[in-house]
Each structure stands twice: as C-alpha cells, then as structure tokens.
Amino acid sequence: DAGVIQSPRHEVTEMGQEVTLRCKPISGHNSLFWYRQTMMRGLELLIYFNNNVPIDDSGMPEDRFSAKMPNASFSTLKIQPSEPRDSAVYFCASGPRGLRGEKLFFGSGTQLSVL
Amino acid sequence: DAKTTQPPSMDCAEGRAANLPCNHSTISGNEYVYWYRQIHSQGPQYIIHGLKNNETNEMASLIITEDRKSSTLILPHATLRDTAVYYCIVRVDDNYGQNFVFGPGTRLSVLP
Numbered sequence: 001d002a003g004v005i006q007s008p009r010h011e012v013t014e015m016g017q018e019v020t021l022r023c024k025p026i027s028g029h030n031s032l033f034w035y036r037q038t039m040m041r042g043l044e045l046l047i048y049f050n051n052n053v054p055i056d057d058s059g060m061p062e063d064r065f066s067a068k069m070p071n072a073s074f075s076t077l078k079i080q081p082s083e084p085r086d087s088a089v090y091f092c093a094s095g096p097r098g099l100r101g102e103k104l105f106f107g108s109g110t111q112l113s114v115l
Numbered sequence: 116d117a118k119t120t121q122p123p124s125m126d127c128a129e130g131r132a133a134n135l136p137c138n139h140s141t142i143s144g145n146e147y148v149y150w151y152r153q154i155h156s157q158g159p160q161y162i163i164h165g166l167k168n169n170e171t172n173e174m175a176s177l178i179i180t181e182d183r184k185s186s187t188l189i190l191p192h193a194t195l196r197d198t199a200v201y202y203c204i205v206r207v208d209d210n211y212g213q214n215f216v217f218g219p220g221t222r223l224s225v226l227p
Contacts, residue, residue, distance in 0.1 A: 108157065
C-alpha cells in the first residue's frame with residue numbers, strides 16, 4: 001500500500017490566490033482528517049470525515065477554508081482567498097474502523113507558503 | 116482541547132530506556148490512550164494504544180495505572196532515531212469516529 005498520498009508536497013502562492021490541497025487516503029479506510037501545523041500553534045485538527053461525511057469542522061479557522069470528500073478515495077482542502085498567515089504544513093490522515101481503537105496514518109504533508 | 120498533560124521536553128542517553136509520562140486525570144471509562152510521535156517534519160506516526168491493560172509491541176510498551184489517570188510510554192533501548200516529539204492522546208472510539216486532538220507533546224532528545 002502506498003500510504004496516504006498528499007499533493008502537492010510544496011506550494012508557494014501569492015496572497016489572494018486560491019489554494020487546493022489534495023489527499024488520497026489508504027484504500028479501505030473510512031475516516032479522514034485534515035490537520036495544520038505551525039511552530040506557534042502546533043498540530044491543529046481542522047476537520048474530519050467519517051464515511052465521506054464531515055463530522056466535525058469546528059477547527060476550520062474561517063470561511064475561507066473549505067473541505068470536501070466526494071468519494072472514499074479523495075479529499076480536498078481549499079483556501080480562498082489565501083493569506084500569509086495560512087502558511088503552514090497541512091497533513092491529511094486516514095484511519096480504519098478497528099475493533100479496538102483506531103490508528104491514524106498520516107501523509108507526508110503539504111508545505112504551504114503564502115507570500 | 117487536549118485532555119492530557121506531558122512534560123515539554125526530556126533527555127535520554129542512547130541505549131537506555133526512555134520513560135515518557137502522561138497525565139490524563141479526566142479520562143472516561145471508554146477512552147483509549149494513544150501514543151504517536153513526530154520525527155522532524157514528517158507526519159505523526161502511530162506507536163501504541165491501550166484501554167486498561169498494559170500493552171507491548173515491537174516499538175514500545177504502554178503502562179497504564181490502575182486508576183487510568185496516567186500512563187507511561189517506554190522505549191526500552193532508545194536510539195538516536197527515537198529523537199522526536201511524542202504525543203499522548205485520549206479519545207473515545209465509537210461508530211461515528213472521534214477526533215484526534217494533539218497537544219504540544221514531549222520533545223525527546225536521545226543523546227549519544
């Protein structure tokens with residue numbers, strides 16, 4: 001299995017532009033999480049899905065952020081318009097439904113720089 | 116909000132056991148204790164988890180106190196590659212899925 005795949009690995013954009021981050025979870029996993037990591041705030045949970053349905057988006061910082069999961073094998077996180085303070089590493093993670101607990105598997109992240 | 120408290124940093128000599136503590140005094144009966152680590156800029160990596168009983172796998176051991184209010188992650192023979200931030204998380208596992216909330220963790224430095 002290739003693991004959780006995120007693209008792009010690096011994104012540099014200018015303030016005001018739209019940014020779309022992509023995630024392909026591990027096949028068979030039905031939970032998907034988006035996180036943002038900065039030095040100041042650490043690892044923040046933005047939103048998570050269960051069976052493609054958004055369960056909790058209370059971590060999404062503002063209306064400029066939106067996330068979708070149109071099917072079990074794909075999710076996007078969109079920022080429109082982007083701002084310099086959105087610069088961070090964005091991680092996607094997926095998890096199976098196990099009988100005892102649920103392990104998360106993380107992607108390699110997308111390093112976003114908004115100039 | 117994270118429901119756990121961990122020391123911000125610890126040092127450990129290479130080859131010795133690293134014992135990382137975690138306090139979770141408000142843990143509920145159906146909440147699991149999870150441990151993850153993050154090496155440099157990589158995504159966090161699952162280490163181990165447990166509910167009541169102590170657990171061991173190829174990476175580490177997890178010791179949970181009888182009252183479940185605290186736990187200790189043990190890396191039996193720490194190597195330089197174990198230098199990372201270690202996160203202790205508690206969460207309920209149910210049919211709806213529950214969020215994983217990471218706190219600041221413990222930065223473990225394994226020294227040669």
